[in-house]
Amino acid sequence: VRVWAFATMAVRELVALIVDDVVTFTGGVVGLVGAYFVAHHSATLRPWAGFGLFAVFWLGLALSFRLAVREGRPTSPPAALRRTSQVVSAAPSDGDAGPAGVSGRDVADSDL
Amino acid sequence: VDLLVAALPALLASLVEFVEALTIVLAVGVTRGWRASLSGAGAAGVVLVALVLGFGPALSRLNPDYFKAAVGSLLLLFGLRWLRKALLRYAGVLPLRDEREKYANSEAKFRLLPRVAGFDWAATAVSFKATMLEGLEVVFIVLALGAKGGRALEAAALGAVLALMAVVAVGFAVRAPLSRVPENTLKFVVGGMLCSFGTFWAGEGLGVAWPAGDVSILVLLAATAIASGLAIKALRAANRHVAASTRTPAEVAA
Numbered sequence: 001v002r003v004w005a006f007a008t009m010a011v012r013e014l015v016a017l018i019v020d021d022v023v024t025f026t027g028g029v030v031g032l033v034g035a036y037f038v039a040h041h042s043a044t045l046r047p048w049a050g051f052g053l054f055a056v057f058w059l060g061l062a063l064s065f066r067l068a069v070r071e072g073r074p075t076s077p078p079a080a081l082r083r084t085s086q087v088v089s090a091a092p093s094d095g096d097a098g099p100a101g102v103s104g105r106d107v108a109d110s111d112l
Numbered sequence: 113v114d115l116l117v118a119a120l121p122a123l124l125a126s127l128v129e130f131v132e133a134l135t136i137v138l139a140v141g142v143t144r145g146w147r148a149s150l151s152g153a154g155a156a157g158v159v160l161v162a163l164v165l166g167f168g169p170a171l172s173r174l175n176p177d178y179f180k181a182a183v184g185s186l187l188l189l190f191g192l193r194w195l196r197k198a199l200l201r202y203a204g205v206l207p208l209r210d211e212r213e214k215y216a217n218s219e220a221k222f223r224l225l226p227r228v229a230g231f232d233w234a235a236t237a238v239s240f241k242a243t244m245l246e247g248l249e250v251v252f253i254v255l256a257l258g259a260k261g262g263r264a265l266e267a268a269a270l271g272a273v274l275a276l277m278a279v280v281a282v283g284f285a286v287r288a289p290l291s292r293v294p295e296n297t298l299k300f301v302v303g304g305m306l307c308s309f310g311t312f313w314a315g316e317g318l319g320v321a322w323p324a325g326d327v328s329i330l331v332l333l334a335a336t337a338i339a340s341g342l343a344i345k346a347l348r349a350a351n352r353h354v355a356a357s358t359r360t361p362a363e364v365a366a
Contacts, residue, residue, distance in 0.1 A: 013245060013248065014248075017190065017193075017248065017249060017252060018186065018189045018190055018193065019189075019193075020193040020196070020197070021193070021196060024192050024193070024196050025189060025192070027192075028185075028188055028189045028192050029189075032185050032188070032314060032318065035314070035315055035318050035320060036318040036319065039315075039318055039319035039320045039321075040319050046319070046320060046321050047320070047321050047322065047323045048323070049315065049318075049319075049320045050311060050312065050315030050320040050322055050328065050332075053311055053314070053315060053320075054311050054332060054335060057188070057192060057307070057311075058339055060192075061192065061195070061196055061199075061343070062343070064196060065196075065199070065200070065205075065343060065346075065347055065350075066350075068200060068205050068206075069205055069347060069350045069351055069354055070354070
């Protein structure tokens with residue numbers, strides 16, 4: 001069970017290295033796929049496909065920014081994918097279990 | 113120039129990540145003892161070096177086009193993550209990372225870990241995990257920038273090692289979290305560089321014929337800087353607007 005838990009955590013962390021925000025990630029992927037198709041199907045646009053990629057991923061970023069501001073918080077990934085080093089919260093003040101309810105594993109696995 | 117392109121982003125990115133890891137290693141060391149803290153960090157360091165040595169030379173033997181497309185795409189997607197976060201922090205949508213606060217919170221948490229007789233495995237695991245997580249990003253960048261072949265891997269690794277030495281030396285000297293390192297600026301610069309290099313390499317691998325060859329990288333860097341400036345301006349304005357529209361009547365009256 002511990003090996004499985006460790007493997008799952010490792011995979012989550014690896015995914016989280018790339019996917020921090022779904023909208024931004026999608027913009028990047030769409031731009032890459034678009035650049036591939038343009039480069040392979042249009043001799044005229046081939047030199048400009050790279051700049052098209054640049055424009056598309058910036059559109060993704062812009063959309064992500066808009067959502068982040070509108071929601072008053074960043075568009076975050078599911079908790080399971082969240083990068084653990086981003087948030088370090090004092091257990092009692094953040095509504096987590098206080099000292100009496102904290103086990104060693106809770107603390108060890110908590111956000112670093 | 114090629115070696116600088118590999119070494120500089122690796123150096124800057126490593127500075128950011130090692131500063132973050134140092135905060136946790138220091139907090140573990142102060143609260144739980146240096147033996148456990150340094151054992152965990154050291155073990156993670158060994159694993160990370162093994163990853164670079166294991167995967168680095170193998171990557172440069174891949175088909176150049178596939179390699180450029182894969183590494184460029186990964187660098188771009190990875191860089192977007194950093195760029196997005198840095199811009200949101202500049203604009204005030206996300207709070208700036210405060211190493212002193214992280215340190216204080218971590219210290220409070222680590223004191224809650226159960227103590228057992230003998231070697232402190234729990235504290236070692238915390239230190240290992242923190243170093244491993246921050247170091248993985250460094251390994252990823254070093255491998256991607258170094259996989260271009262030639263001496264690029266050595267240059268990227270040298271950049272990371274220099275950053276590690278600088279952070280360890282300063283951390284040892286001040287024995288406190290390095291809160292004065294301009295993390296967000298470094299994150300922005302690295303994110304912009306990774307996005308620009310990633311776009312260029314991915315484009316080449318995917319069949320794009322860049323109009324001005326390698327000079328296009330400079331165009332992408334300049335375009336990233338301009339777009340980032342505009343984004344920060346627009347984000348600040350939008351953030352102010354949202355803040356104003358969500359004020360309570362009492363706040364408005366005050």
